Structures are given as C-alpha cells and as structure tokens.
Amino acid sequence: MTQTLNVDPAELAKFSDLAHRWWDPESEFRPLHQINPLRLEWINGLAPLAGQRVLDVGCGGGILADAMARKGADVLGIDLSSKSLKVAQLHALEAQTPGVAYREVSAEALAAEQAGSFDVVTCMEMLEHVPDPASIVRACATLVKPGGWVFFSTLNRNPKSFLFAIVGAEYVLNLLPRGTHEYAKMVRPSELAGHCRSAGLDLQGTRGMQYNPLTRHYWLSSDTSVNYLFATRKAAVGA
Known part of the structure; x- marks a missing residue:
C-alpha cells in the first residue's frame, strides 16, 4: 500500500517556485535570515550543538541547517521540495560548509528508518504548512534519542x-509573499503542547518572536501570541 505523504502539494509548489531566492537576504526570505541568529543561539544555549548529530525537518534552502553545521554539529536536512534541497546543497558546496548533508525524504519515512538516531531535532516554520502537524511531531519524537x-x-x-x-506581514509590510500562511493551518501553543505530550516529549521552555516594523528588528520574548518556539525533550531511558 502506498503511504500518503504528509504534504500539501500547493505549499510545496509555493516554496519550490521561490527556491532560487532562499539565500538572497533581501528576498522574500529576508525574515528567515533575520531570525536565524536568534533561533540558532536559543537552540545552542539549551542543547550545545558542537559534536551532536542533528536533524533539521523541513530544512528548505538550508538556512538553519547550514548555521547549525557551522556550530560544529553533524547535520542532516530533510525536505520534500527537490528545488529547495538543490539550492541548499549548492550553497553548502559554495560556502564549503562542513558536516551538512541533505535528503529528500519525509519525517515519517525517516522515522521508520532511523528511530532514535539524533541528539537534536529541529522543525522550524514548518508545522503550519502541513496537513497533519501531529504526525510530524510524532516522527520528530521517534527520531530523537532518549x-x-x-x-x-x-x-x-x-x-x-x-x-x-497574515494581514501585516503579507499585505501591509510585504515581508512575506501573499499566501505564505493559511490561518486555518496555524497551530495554537495548547495544541502543539498536546501533540508533544502524546508523542512523549516534555516541554522545557517557550519563547515568542517579536518584530518592530519601524526598526525592522526581531527579538525573543515571553510573548507567544504570534510567532512562538517550543523546546522539548524526550525522556531518558530509565527516567
């Protein structure tokens, strides 16, 4: 029986069409370039990346995966957009980034193949683009080591x-292409917390992402009302 991929073809097409612009910091992906140092330092502060085996789920053009590799991690980035992965691979070659590889595979398929193989798993700006976010959370929980x-x-x-x-970022400020986000697919923190609990992940901390359109400045805060981040941990064996 053919397994149905947990992917929205329209979402895949949307990011594939923009793939060649991933590494242009003045392109539609400028917000990702701007927030990347914030999320990288938050991750690295809780789970020091040097020497760790790391998986980046929904890696796109590799902005976070590349940065984590430069922190000394051995990184595998996965995505279902062939074009985005080619861009990520090309950038790694051009920038001579050590310790980063990319693969076109779903999180669920990789979980069936490499359960408990990674020290750290990241899944950033991706859950709001898939039909079944709970399935992605379960796969991430399976892939990470105890x-x-x-x-x-x-x-x-x-x-x-x-x-x-949506209104501000896509239609007023033009920070993102129109249609980037669909309101019905957004995920409340309570929903994500429930998915994490069901998958055996313990919530360790949350942060919100703030933006000032006048200064074009992003920062992390305790306000999770718009963009937010979760740090979770899988129970250790015997814990």
Whole structure:
C-alpha cells in the first residue's frame, strides 16, 4: 500500500517556485535570515550543538541547517521540495560548509528508518504548512534519542496572529509573499503542547518572536501570541 505523504502539494509548489531566492537576504526570505541568529543561539544555549548529530525537518534552502553545521554539529536536512534541497546543497558546496548533508525524504519515512538516531531535532516554520502537524511531531519524537532535544517554531492561531502574520506581514509590510500562511493551518501553543505530550516529549521552555516594523528588528520574548518556539525533550531511558 502506498503511504500518503504528509504534504500539501500547493505549499510545496509555493516554496519550490521561490527556491532560487532562499539565500538572497533581501528576498522574500529576508525574515528567515533575520531570525536565524536568534533561533540558532536559543537552540545552542539549551542543547550545545558542537559534536551532536542533528536533524533539521523541513530544512528548505538550508538556512538553519547550514548555521547549525557551522556550530560544529553533524547535520542532516530533510525536505520534500527537490528545488529547495538543490539550492541548499549548492550553497553548502559554495560556502564549503562542513558536516551538512541533505535528503529528500519525509519525517515519517525517516522515522521508520532511523528511530532514535539524533541528539537534536529541529522543525522550524514548518508545522503550519502541513496537513497533519501531529504526525510530524510524532516522527520528530521517534527520531530523537532518549534524553535528546526537539525544537519547534510555528505560528499561533488567534485574531492577533491573523492581523500580524497574515494581514501585516503579507499585505501591509510585504515581508512575506501573499499566501505564505493559511490561518486555518496555524497551530495554537495548547495544541502543539498536546501533540508533544502524546508523542512523549516534555516541554522545557517557550519563547515568542517579536518584530518592530519601524526598526525592522526581531527579538525573543515571553510573548507567544504570534510567532512562538517550543523546546522539548524526550525522556531518558530509565527516567
């Protein structure tokens, strides 16, 4: 029986069409370039990356995967967009980034193949683009070693988030291409926390991502009402 991939073809096409612009810091991906140092340092502060085997789920063009490899991690980035992966691989070659590889495979398929293989798993800005986010969370939990860390970031689903992340970011400020986010697919923190609990991941910490359109400045805060990040950990054996 053919397994149905947990992917929205329209979402895949959307990012594939923009793939060649991933590494242009002034392109539609500028926000990712701007927030990357913040999320990288947050991850590295909780789970020091040097010498760790790391998986980046939904890696896109490799902005986070490349940065984690430069922190000394052995990184595998996975995605279902062939074009984005080619861009990521080309950048790694051009930048001579050590310790990073890319593969076109779903999180669920890799979980069946390499359960408990990674010290750290990241899944950033991806859950709000798939039909079944709970399935991705389960796969991440399966892929990480006991005692390992799993990091998520996504968008809250509430009126403020609709106003800021869709109306503001896509239609007023033009920070993102129109249609990047779909309100119904956004994930409330309570929903993500439930998915994590069901998958055996213990929530260790949350952060929110703030943005000032006047200064074009991003920072992390305790406000999770729009963009937010989860740090979770899989129970150690015998714990």
